[in-house]
Amino acid sequence: MYGTPHIVGDVMTRTVAAVAGHAAFKEIVRLMRDRKVSALPVLDGEGRVVGVVSEADLLPKEEFRDSDPDRYTQLRRRCDLAKAGGLTAEDLMTSPALTTRPDVTLARAARAMAHARVKRLPVVDDRGALAGIVSRADLLKVFQRGDDEIAEEVRREVVTQLFPGPDSAIRVQVHDGVVTLAGRVRDRSLIPVAARLARAVEGVVDVDFALDGHRSPGRVDLSAGRVGPVGPGDRGPGEQ
Known part of the structure; x- marks a missing residue:
């Protein structure tokens, strides 16, 4: 419709790969590989988004696998060191998740991504349940x-x-x-x-x-x- 800004619901991907909080580390890696994605929403038992686990959350396990961090690193990168020892999505995820709604304008979603420096946002409904995901590439569809x-x-x-x-x-x-x-x-x-x-x-x-x-x-x-x-x-x- 003319005069109506495009909204997230117009461009988001509705079929989304996600994991439960108890998903194991290797299960997360396999799903990212199979679905060719770099992050996955983490859901509770009712389908609500409680966090996001990304490749960045997984990398500390490899980074610190055979190292003995000094005191400075232990203080400066406490969160990464905790994730290096994580075994499940719940251990590894960034929480609470930054999400958006289907009726949010693309401009507002773009500002949220830029401010948080993220590549995608889970889209949730009124209950907080996962409805889709919107990426930077999705937001650029308006230029088509x-x-x-x-x-x-x-x-x-x-x-x-x-x-x-x-x-x-x-x-x-x-x-x-x-x-x-x-x-x-x-x-x-x-x-x-x-x-x-x-x-x-x-x-x-x-x-x-x-x-x-x-x-x-x-x-x-x-x-x-x-x-x-x-x-x-x-x-x-x-x-x-």
Whole structure:
């Protein structure tokens, strides 16, 4: 639907490999190999996600297998040393798990992944039960939207809302996800707003302007409401 941001439920993988808390170390390794994944949600007896076990959680067992850590390492890497002695998913997992919901927008899920520096998020329902998993690659699926589809949404949700009626004549062109708004506009103070709204459309890579005969690619000052390069003569009172 136009104007509705894509949500996690649109792109997530619904068939997910998972393990119980009592799953043994080698069972976890075999499942990761067979399913070609680098992490597995850990479930309790009712199917709720209680943690995630990843390759990073398994590696300490090999790293410290034949070593005798010094005092500094024991203090600095206490968690890794504990995982080196882990035997089950419950011992090894990172808990509580960072999860998301099917109705969360892709932008919000992307921010959560970036902040936590993780490659995927288990998706849970209202009960906390596993419903799917969403990865970085899944979030990039929005950029597979066609240029025509993006252009139509920009026309409906940006141009029609900000520049209605005969007062403005704005043309929308999209090439490889880059939106160009061209034509004449009476109220140029709306251009930064148009930039924000157009960039918020799923699949948009960048926004360019060719308004009132002035082309301004990538030069929208969103904070000050200006279009074009900001030079020395553009500084306001008190600005350095």
